[in-house]
Amino acid sequence: MSSSHSASSHSASSHSASSHSASGVARDRFQVLIVGGGTAGITVAARLRRAGVTGIAVLEPADVHWYQPLWTLVGGGRAPLGVTRRPEAAVIPRQVCWIREAATAVDPEARTVTTAAHRVIGYDHLVMAPGLRLDWGATPGLDAAVGHGAVSSNYAFQHAPYTWELIRDLRSGTAVFTQPSGPVKCGGAPQKIAYLAADHWRRQGVLDRIRVVLVLPADSMFGVPVWRRALERVADRYGIEVRLNSEMTAVDGTDRRLTVADHSTGTEESLAFDLLHAVPPQSAPDWVERGPLADPASPYGYVEVDKYTLQHPRHRNVFALGDVANLPTSKTGAAVRKQAPVVVANLLAEIDGARRERRRYDGYTSCPLVTARDKVLLAEFDYDQRPTPSIPLLDTTKERRDMWLLKRYGLPALYWHGMLKGLV
CATH class of the missing domain: 3.50.50.60 (FAD/NAD(P)-binding domain)
Structure with a gap:
């Protein structure tokens, strides 16, 4: 599905729609522009900041950030909706510019993204993470x-x-x-x-x-x-x-x-x-589906990427992850948890111009299959549909109450306090 902070520690206006840098100078170009402030976008932004990257912007119009995996339990009467919600301002990493606008077009040749407010934002490197429609x-x-x-x-x-x-x-x-x-x-x-x-x-x-x-x-x-x-x-x-x-x-x-x-x-x-x-x-958002980064092999308009490096094959300064990436794996927050370190490592290699071996994503994803009000089958597997258990000593092919507790309490805590802060 950065340093710790809350909505009260800094308001949205300190790094939001005005698109100002920490020095107060208006910026229309960023070293890294991340389209989407959901699970994938915030996780990548946090990891980049921890790696010392500056000049990062997140383009995200929503003012609420949702932990969607719990919505199944909300619908099943096993969790309240309120625990799935945080202010977006509370999850934007420090020293990352939050542009509260929606993307409407991308031009990878000009290295720009256009917003619904007709702002044209330049970038050196682009991370596509706007989710799906x-x-x-x-x-x-x-x-x-x-x-x-x-x-x-x-x-x-x-x-x-x-x-x-x-x-x-x-x-x-x-x-x-x-x-x-x-x-x-x-x-x-x-x-x-x-x-x-x-x-x-x-x-x-x-x-x-x-x-x-x-x-x-x-x-x-x-x-x-x-x-x-x-x-x-x-x-x-x-x-x-x-x-x-x-x-x-x-x-x-x-x-x-x-x-x-x-x-x-x-x-x-x-x-x-x-x-x-x-x-x-x-499917992919409309502007992605009809845009130049879409995979011509995808009838749903998802972004074309190398399935191992998560890099666009024709535009090396463009990466994509999460729901918008056209990958042969399930679209889950657990997949993002494994994709984000790969994107960040390979993006850093592009920034540094390093001739280093790229990190590879093996297609890992996870699906905690809730089978009763207090039982879960934890399915973890890779591109080859091989089981890839995170806890090898536990038999997660059987319904388990401890996996239910992980789903209801453990994974949300890992999400809010680990993933979104670039720690796991």
Whole structure:
């Protein structure tokens, strides 16, 4: 998902929209410009400052920083929304300029980024970390339906608490949980909320009166066999009806019906529901997708990078990481934790002009798969889908309560006090 500081220790205005350096001189060019102040952008900025780099700016319009991995637990009634939020000013590293504007275009030849306020900002080195776009309008009816009636989604902070309301109030009927085709952030999240809901209904004694349908676009429940088999057992335990090679192609929130397309047979089914947790299709931000850094091989417009060095193949002063990078691995905060040191090391080599061997990212990612209100399967793997456990002595292929405690309490603490300060 720098030195310690809080919102009270320095205000946003001390290093924000005015884009002034510490000396008070207006700057329109930076040694390192980081587009995005989320997990990836702040982690890289903190690590660069710890390495002594100056002249860093973070381009980020939002004034709130979210720890999104806990939104699943918010939707499952196991965490309050408030603990997932900090002021953006509290996570910007000291002596890093915060430009509170949104990027709208990049020109890698001129080495500039243009903002929504029509500011043109120059850079020597660029780090692309703007995240991805949730395209609620890509599924007909979803944008109008989500957040009220019987439809919710943990993929937006304003809807996650409503997911719990729907789960808590349902006593019978049909509950559908969907995932779209294409890469999505935290690919396990669409399943996790189904398991949390089913576990709640089982504890309330109503699970036998609820039909639970899980709609997944892939041909298996998980890419790594050992965790795939474990998740199949979890689904069987709850009596969940798993639809593989399928996705929701339309929804009518008023009539409470959705269309499920089975891509293996080419057939469509209209399905009535009493609860729908929907995950929107996702892609790169519009300006990235149509810009010169996009990977022509990506139908979703993500930034082209070498999958090991995280460097753009045509523009050596450009790096990308996190959700916006077109990498064959899951889009998670844990992946960023391993990507950021690689980006920083290779960026420093470019700054120094050093002919040193570049650091390599092996594709590590992690997905704590919540399977019950107090159980987690911790899946860790690399580009080759090989398990890469951080704690080799623990069998994380089995559901564990200690991994639940790690998910709920350990990882958030590691995020706020370690990752975002460039320490881990």
